Amino acid sequence: xxxxxxxxxSIAIAIGLITLAGYFVPLAILQQIRFQLLxxxxxLIAFAALVGIANLLIVHFKRIQSTSSKRDPLSLxxxxxxxxxxxxxxxxxxxxxxxxxxxxxxxxxxxxxxxAVLAVTLAFASLRLFQRQRGTVAIVFLVSTIFFLxxxxxxxxxxxGVPVLGDLxxxxxxxxxxxARGILIGIALGSLTAGLRILLGADRPYSG
Amino acid sequence: xxxxxxxxxxxxxxxxxxxxxxxxxxxxxxGQRTSPRALRPIPAVQRLRRAIGLAVEEGKGLHVSLxxxxxxxxxxxxxxxxxxxxxRITQSSMISDRPPVATSGDPAVSILCQDTMRSVYxxxxxxESFDPSQASLTGVSPVAYIxxxxxxxxxxxxxxxxxxxxxxxxxGLLVDQADSTGxxxxxxxxxxxxxAVLFATAQQPLLGEEVFALPAYLQAGPxxxxxxxxxxxxxxxxxxxxxxxxxxxxxFG
Numbered sequence: 001x002x003x004x005x006x007x008x009x010s011i012a013i014a015i016g017l018i019t020l021a022g023y024f025v026p027l028a029i030l031q032q033i034r035f036q037l038l039x040x041x042x043x044l045i046a047f048a049a050l051v052g053i054a055n056l057l058i059v060h061f062k063r064i065q066s067t068s069s070k071r072d073p074l075s076l077x078x079x080x081x082x083x084x085x086x087x088x089x090x091x092x093x094x095x096x097x098x099x100x101x102x103x104x105x106x107x108x109x110x111x112x113x114x115x116a117v118l119a120v121t122l123a124f125a126s127l128r129l130f131q132r133q134r135g136t137v138a139i140v141f142l143v144s145t146i147f148f149l150x151x152x153x154x155x156x157x158x159x160x161g162v163p164v165l166g167d168l169x170x171x172x173x174x175x176x177x178x179x180a181r182g183i184l185i186g187i188a189l190g191s192l193t194a195g196l197r198i199l200l201g202a203d204r205p206y207s208g
Numbered sequence: 209x210x211x212x213x214x215x216x217x218x219x220x221x222x223x224x225x226x227x228x229x230x231x232x233x234x235x236x237x238x239g240q241r242t243s244p245r246a247l248r249p250i251p252a253v254q255r256l257r258r259a260i261g262l263a264v265e266e267g268k269g270l271h272v273s274l275x276x277x278x279x280x281x282x283x284x285x286x287x288x289x290x291x292x293x294x295x296r297i298t299q300s301s302m303i304s305d306r307p308p309v310a311t312s313g314d315p316a317v318s319i320l321c322q323d324t325m326r327s328v329y330x331x332x333x334x335x336e337s338f339d340p341s342q343a344s345l346t347g348v349s350p351v352a353y354i355x356x357x358x359x360x361x362x363x364x365x366x367x368x369x370x371x372x373x374x375x376x377x378x379x380g381l382l383v384d385q386a387d388s389t390g391x392x393x394x395x396x397x398x399x400x401x402x403x404a405v406l407f408a409t410a411q412q413p414l415l416g417e418e419v420f421a422l423p424a425y426l427q428a429g430p431x432x433x434x435x436x437x438x439x440x441x442x443x444x445x446x447x448x449x450x451x452x453x454x455x456x457x458x459x460f461g
Binding site (some may be wrong): 004020023024025026038042044045048049050051052053055058059060072074078083106111113114115117118123124125126129130132137141180182183184185186187189190193194195196197199200202203205206207 | 214215219221222224225228229232233238244278279281282285287288291292313314315316318319320322323324331340341344345346348349351354358359369377378380381383384387398400401405407408409411415416417420421429430431432435438439442445446
């Protein structure tokens with residue numbers, strides 16, 4: 001198999017291995033190199049942020065200028081909002097009370113209202129789940145949702161002192177935690193192998 | 209934490225990484241490779257394969273959503289898996305009348321999306337067909353990302369939405385929007401709240417580590433298939449350690 005861009009791949013693998021070694025081996029020199037590399041990565045990511053935002057603006061400018069169905073007047077709103085936020089941030093500072101009042105007091109209520117819409121969306125989505133999966137999964141989902149909703153509300157709290165029922169309640173309280181840990185172990189293993197593929201050069205999210 | 213316990217934990221960490229790396233290397237050798245047919249069927253992947261085929265036939269596009277994570281935080285692994293998935297999906301569907309699109313909530317990831325798609329177009333000798341706006345940043349905060357991706361979710365010319373990345377519960381809004389157009393929705397995430405929401409909203413949710421297996425099922429290469437076997441071996445190792453640890457703690461208190 002012909003290796004594409006071997007120089008970029010070699011540099012990426014070497015830097016990845018040094019950073020990983022610096023994480024595990026408490027040698028001062030390795031720690032210094034690791035932190036230096038991470039600092040450089042943060043600087044690169046800051047420049048990438050500028051490029052990404054420029055790309056965002058270009059996409060929306062193109063949408064305004066487009067004559068096809070891609071034309072979207074909301075792109076103008078995005079550009080105006082971006083320009084206003086940038087100007088306010090430059091005139092005041094992002095941490096200043098004025099900036100917080102002007103920008104964040106607009107942004108946060110909008111985000112909060114979207115989350116409120118999400119609550120309704122999820123309720124309807126749960127109902128649609130029964131249309132899609134009318135089997136054991138749907139029944140287990142319904143029963144566990146109602147049961148753990150009741151358990152979490154504390155309505156069954158009076159049973160905690162009862163000898164056997166109290167122990168059962170504790171067991172049921174631990175069930176979601178055990179399930180979540182099982183899922184998280186799987187995700188950790190998936191993350192480990194994904195990282196190793198990058199370190200071994202098998203996966204290259206860069207063309208070089 | 210004492211110095212000795214730190215060294216002990218570091219040694220265990222190095223041990224796990226080395227064992228996983230050696231197993232990954234061994235399982236990717238020609239004689240040891242797993243046939244893609246030997247993998248257990250995942251309904252979401254079968255649906256995705258059909259959706260890719262239908263999208264190409266009907267001249268529709270595919271949307272890959274990579275979520276909000278950046279590259280310096282722990283969820284970077286799922287973002288990298290999303291990039292591998294994007295590469296495979298771009299390879300499979302770039303001949304469609306409507307090219308695939310990718311959205312992300314991090315500027316660096318959006319650049320990597322463009323780079324990944326451009327390299328696939330270049331390899332296919334159709335670089336002139338690539339438009340950088342196919343991979344876009346739609347917002348830099350979690351909710352802003354979803355709000356920016358909603359128009360893509362509502363595009364009736366998209367046949368399937370594949371969500372592989374780090375999301376919060378707000379991903380439900382994007383999936384609901386996509387669902388309303390009749391498109392196929394397939395989603396997985398490393399975040400537990402997002403997984404719960406995707407289970408309820410997506411037509412085909414990917415649970416737990418299934419999302420990391422997506423590139424292997426899309427035949428991204430022998431290393432991806434080998435990594436599934438490594439995960440299985442490590443999972444058995446963890447099960448043994450948990451059972452033995454429980455028995456020891458019960459016996460010796």
